[in-house]
Amino acid sequence: MLTRRLIRSGCLALLIVLGMGRVWAEDSLLVEQVEELLPRHVGAAVMAVDEGKVIFKHAWGNRRFDETEPCTTSTNFRLASVSKQFTATAILLLVDQKVVELDDTIDRFFPECPDYWHNITVHHLLSHTSGLPDYENLIPEGTTLQLMDLNVLELLRATEKPLFEPGAKFAYSNSGYALLGLIVEAAADCRFQDFLRTEVFKPLGMNRSLLYVAGMNRVPERAFGHELDSEKNWIVGDQSLTSAVRGDGGVYSSLDDLELWITDLDQEHLLSDSSYTKMFTPQVRSDRGQQDYGYGWFLDTYRGERRTMHAGETRGFSLMLQRFPNRQAAVVILLNRSALDPPGDYVDQIVDCLLFDRDD
Numbered sequence: 001m002l003t004r005r006l007i008r009s010g011c012l013a014l015l016i017v018l019g020m021g022r023v024w025a026e027d028s029l030l031v032e033q034v035e036e037l038l039p040r041h042v043g044a045a046v047m048a049v050d051e052g053k054v055i056f057k058h059a060w061g062n063r064r065f066d067e068t069e070p071c072t073t074s075t076n077f078r079l080a081s082v083s084k085q086f087t088a089t090a091i092l093l094l095v096d097q098k099v100v101e102l103d104d105t106i107d108r109f110f111p112e113c114p115d116y117w118h119n120i121t122v123h124h125l126l127s128h129t130s131g132l133p134d135y136e137n138l139i140p141e142g143t144t145l146q147l148m149d150l151n152v153l154e155l156l157r158a159t160e161k162p163l164f165e166p167g168a169k170f171a172y173s174n175s176g177y178a179l180l181g182l183i184v185e186a187a188a189d190c191r192f193q194d195f196l197r198t199e200v201f202k203p204l205g206m207n208r209s210l211l212y213v214a215g216m217n218r219v220p221e222r223a224f225g226h227e228l229d230s231e232k233n234w235i236v237g238d239q240s241l242t243s244a245v246r247g248d249g250g251v252y253s254s255l256d257d258l259e260l261w262i263t264d265l266d267q268e269h270l271l272s273d274s275s276y277t278k279m280f281t282p283q284v285r286s287d288r289g290q291q292d293y294g295y296g297w298f299l300d301t302y303r304g305e306r307r308t309m310h311a312g313e314t315r316g317f318s319l320m321l322q323r324f325p326n327r328q329a330a331v332v333i334l335l336n337r338s339a340l341d342p343p344g345d346y347v348d349q350i351v352d353c354l355l356f357d358r359d360d
Contacts (some may be wrong), residue, residue, distance in 0.1 A: 030353075031058050037349045038335070042226045042234055043071035045334040047255045048354035049262055052328040056354050057255055063336070064224045065234040076208060076252040077223045077334040078243075080312030082321050083211075083251035084177050085279075086196060088126055088296030090184045092275040093199055099187045102126070102278075106179065109186045113157055120166045122183065125176035126295040127283040131162030132175040136242060146244040149192075152178045170284045170293060174248040181247025192246055193217065204264050206257040211250050219252045223336040225316015237338060240315040249314055255332060258321070262330045265323065280308055280325070302348075303356050305329075311347075313339040320347050329355055 034056070038044050043061035047054065059071040094100040102123040107113050116131070124130040138155040139147065147155075156175055163171060181192045188195050193211035201209045208220050227237035244250075253261070268276045282292030282299050292299040297308045305324045312319040318339040323330040331351045 026056075026058065030056065033353060034058070034350055035060055037346050037353060038333075039337070039340055039344055039346055041335050041337050043075070043223055043336045045071055045073060045075060045077065045255045045332075046350065046354075047073070047259065047332045048330070049259070050327065050329045050355060050358075052263070052266055054259060055358075057259075059255070063222065064236065065226055066236075069221075071223060071336075072221070073255040074208065074257075075221050075223050076210075076219050076254050077319065077336060078212070078225065078249070078312075078314060078317045079251045079253055079319055080249045080314035080317055081174075082310050082312035082319050083247075083249045085296035085310060085321075086200060086211075086251050087177050087180050087184075087247045088279060089200055089271065090192070090195055091122065091126065091180055092271050092279060092295065094184065094187050096272045096275055100183065106183070109183045110153065110157070110179075114160055116160075116162050116166075120162075122180070123283070124166045125173075125180050125183075127293055128170050128173050128176060128286075129167050129284050130173060130176050131164045131166045131168070131171070132156060132173055132179075133159055133163055134173060135175045135178065135245075139241060143241060145241075146239070147242055148244055149178055149182055149246055152245055153182060170286045172287075174242075174245070177248040178245050179247070184247075196251070200270065201257075203270060204260045206253065206260050209251065209253040209257045211246055212252050213246065213250075214244065221254070222252065223317075223334075225314070225336055225338070227316060227338040234337075237316045243314065249312065255334070258332050262323065262332075266325065266328045302351070322347075322351060324355070331355060 034046055041061055042065045043063055045059040048056040057073050059073050061071050063069045063071055063075055095102060100122060104122050105118055106120050107118045120130045135152045135155050184192050184195050193213050196211045210217055212219055224236055225238035226234045229235050264270050279295045281294055284293050286293045290300055297310055300307050306326050307322055307324055309322040316338055318335045320333045331354055333347060
C-alpha cells in the first residue's frame with residue numbers, strides 16, 4: 001500500500017509518494033502562472049516531466065461548460081492528431097511481429113484500388129509522403145452524416161491519380177493515417193480499437209484510454225469539446241463530419257495515462273529498438289519550417305534540445321505533446337476548446353515556464 005504525506009509550507013504543497021520513486025511539488029504560484037498563460041478555456045490539463053519525473057500536473061475548469069464535473073488529471077480529452085503516434089505505434093508493433101513490412105504496398109491490404117496505390121507503401125503513409133489527397137477535400141457538398149473509415153476508403157478509391165509521386169515530398173495527410181488504421185484491422189484481423197486496447201494501452205497500464213467508437217465503447221470521465229459563439233459565449237462543439245474517423249485522430253486519453261505513455265517512450269519497452277529508432281528518425285523534411293517528420297511525430301530542436309512533438313486540433317479540442325528525449329522531459333497541454341484563431345504562442349511560453357526557465 002502506498003504511503004502519502006502532504007506537507008504544506010506557505011504556498012507550497014509537497015506530495016511524496018513512497019514506493020513509486022516519484023516526488024513532485026505543487027506550487028500554487030506556479031499553478032496560477034501556468035493558468036495565466038493558458039488561453040480562455042472551459043477545461044484544461046497540463047503536465048510536465050523532467051528527468052523522468054513528474055514535476056507539474058494540474059487540471060482546471062470543467063469537462064462541460066453547462067455541468068459541474070471538474071476536469072482532473074484523469075479526465076479524458078480527445079487527442080485529435082496527437083492520436084497519430086498511437087496509430088504509428090500499432091503499425092510498428094505489427095512490423096515487429098513480422099505481419100506488416102514498411103515497404104509493403106497498400107494494394108496488399110486494399111485489392112480494389114486505383115493503379116497508383118501499387119506505388120504507395122506503408123512507409124509513405126506513416127511519413128505523409130503518399131501523395132494521397134486529403135479526404136476532407138473529397139467529401140461531397142451537402143454531406144450531413146459523419147464519415148466512417150470505410151467511407152474514407154471509398155472516397156479515396158474513387159481518385160485516379162496522386163497529388164504527387166509517392167515519396168517525392170511531404171504533404172500532411174489525414175487520409176494516410178485513416179488508411180493505416182484499416183491496415184491494422186486487415187493485418188491483425190481484429191478491430192482497430194481492440195488492437196490498441198489490448199496491444200498498446202493495456203500493456204502500459206493506460207486502462208482508461210481508448211479509441212472511441214460511438215455505440216461500441218464509452219469514454220470514462222469524458223471532456224466535451226467547446227467553441228465560442230458569435231457573442232463569445234461557450235457552446236458545446238464536440239463533433240464534426242470527420243470525428244468518427246479513427247486512425248487520424250480518435251484516441252481519448254488523460255494526463256495520468258499520458259504519463260505512462262511518456263514513460264514508455266523514454267524506457268522503450270513496447271516496441272523493438274529498431275522500431276523506436278525508425279519512429280524518431282527523420283524520414284522526410286516537412287513543410288513546417290525546420291521540422292522533419294518521423295512516424296507520427298514532428299522532429300526538431302528547441303532551445304538547444306532535441307524535440308519530438310505533435311499538436312492536435314479538431315472541433316472543440318486543441319492539444320500539444322512535446323518531448324525532449326535527451327533529458328527525459330515532456331510537456332502535455334490539453335484543452336477542451338477549439339484552437340485559437342489566430343494561434344497564440346502560449347505553448348512555447350508554458351514549455352519555457354515549466355522546463356527551461358524553471359527556478360529549481
